[in-house]
Amino acid sequence: MKKDKKRSECPISCSLDIFGDKWSLLIIRDMMFANKSTYGDFLKSEEKIATNILASRLQSLEENKLIEKLEHPDSKAKVLYRLTQKSIDLLPIIVEIHIWAEKHFDIPADIKAMIKEAKKDKDEFIKTTTRQLKKQITT
Amino acid sequence: MKKDKKRSECPISCSLDIFGDKWSLLIIRDMMFANKSTYGDFLKSEEKIATNILASRLQSLEENKLIEKLEHPDSKAKVLYRLTQKSIDLLPIIVEIHIWAEKHFDIPADIKAMIKEAKKDKDEFIKTTTRQLKKQITT
DNA sequence: ATTTGCACTTGCAATATGCAAGCAAAAATA
DNA sequence: TATTTTTGCTTGCATATTGCAAGTGCAAAT
Secondary structure, eight states: OOOOOOSOSOHHHHHHHHHOSSSHHHHHHHHHHSOOOSHHHHHTSTTOOOHHHHHHHHHHHHHTTSEEEEEOSSOTTOEEEEEOHHHHTTHHHHHHHHHHHHHHSOOOHHHHHHHHHHHHTHHHHHHHHHHHHHHHHHO | OOOOOOSOSOHHHHHHHHHOSSSHHHHHHHHHHSOOOSHHHHHTSTTOOOHHHHHHHHHHHHHTTSEEEEEOSSOTTOEEEEEOHHHHTTHHHHHHHHHHHHHHSOOOHHHHHHHHHHHHTHHHHHHHHHHHHHHHHHO
């Protein structure tokens, strides 16, 4: 994997240089909302990422400090991937994508319910969820 | 250009299927904040998109109803691209990306100032900006 | 009548993605 | 202790996407 050079100083462009692809945010989503934390967990996701792509995305996310690679407490064969403050800060973006998608697509009922909750008091939802996610990185 | 099939029903995945690439949101950005509206305008952007990629992205954005292709009032040689309600609805996402980027990167001072304004009263900023963008599509 | 501007298209090389198989270390099982 | 399974990758190869340079066709300006 090559480190892309920044295309410009634009904040949107710089952000897309990091997570502007079809897979990175899905891995973050899995870590945020589905409590996934291992290579095997991510492989099991509905979208069926290829093994080499997963490996390359994990590496790029780590290089960009969106995830950390740690020893798994259960076993040395496993690797534990963990969110960072930087990736937890992506939550507002991810919430807004949900809200946009809910307006313009058909969304499964359970997720729709969660989005409805989030919309009721966006700031509160983000605060609460952020606090929960932070717990995992401060222990 | 092939129409990708949805990878899953997940709202994040569906959204990324549409704008999860390095260029689509930059075109939207140019239309939202730099008043760009023609093929030539987009080519002039700092990030230097290749001509064929620009053509393919414009086609995909049009297929996904994020932009509309119209006759240019000035000349038949030109084409006017215009935002839709669906793409104007992306504004909250784009604002949150700005805010995230401002926290984690060095950003040019002028853009930083705009982000500061947006953060002061996010809802108001989005409302005002949305109203301005809508003006362009209702006339 | 000729040149310029605009919106693309085409050809081709480089890069990224997708799929299937393989592999080493650790853990579980016999 | 020996064998099998699990886990987290890597490798090889086909296909798709991207990037670059050049070219094309129509409209407008000179």
